[in-house]
Amino acid sequence: MKIASLVTTALVGMLSTFQATAQDITAGEALYKKTCRGCHGPTAKGLASYPGLAGQPPEYLADRLERYRAGEKFGPNTPLMAPNAKKLSDADIANIVNYIVTSFE
Numbered sequence: 001m002k003i004a005s006l007v008t009t010a011l012v013g014m015l016s017t018f019q020a021t022a023q024d025i026t027a028g029e030a031l032y033k034k035t036c037r038g039c040h041g042p043t044a045k046g047l048a049s050y051p052g053l054a055g056q057p058p059e060y061l062a063d064r065l066e067r068y069r070a071g072e073k074f075g076p077n078t079p080l081m082a083p084n085a086k087k088l089s090d091a092d093i094a095n096i097v098n099y100i101v102t103s104f105e
């Protein structure tokens with residue numbers, strides 16, 4: 001779990017006392033497969049107007065998810081993305097981000 005603890009270190013400060021465990025990453029995987037995969041793809045590479053998430057730094061992914069959740073607009077397709085972010089808790093965001101950065105390049 002070396003990678004996961006590095007990621008956790010990167011997220012500390014944004015996500016208070018969250019600590020990533022293998023279970024958290026498994027929870028992130030389940031959420032990703034249920035909620036995100038349909039648009040962002042099985043390996044988070046994206047497709048057409050759905051941006052790739054693989055390879056992005058964890059801070060960037062978590063920041064975007066928090067800001068979509070808060071109602072901020074980014075690209076022209078924000079209305080497709082925002083409703084998915086609105087359902088996420090802080091722990092959900094941390095778990096999904098840990099899953100993405102530990103599973104895909």
Ligand code: HEC
Nearest residue numbers: 035036039049050051061064074075076077078080081084
């Ligand atoms: C209905 C399709 C759809 C679903 C489902 C979806 N997204 Fe998105 N996502 C998008 C689109 C489209 C954008 C770009 C939106 C824009 O133009 O601002 C985006 C943007 C993002 C970004 C910002 C990427 C960047 O390069 O700035 C992140 C991070 C993200 N999505 C994560 C997720 C996660 C995590 C989930 C599951 C909880 C999810 N998305 C579910 C369509 C979707």
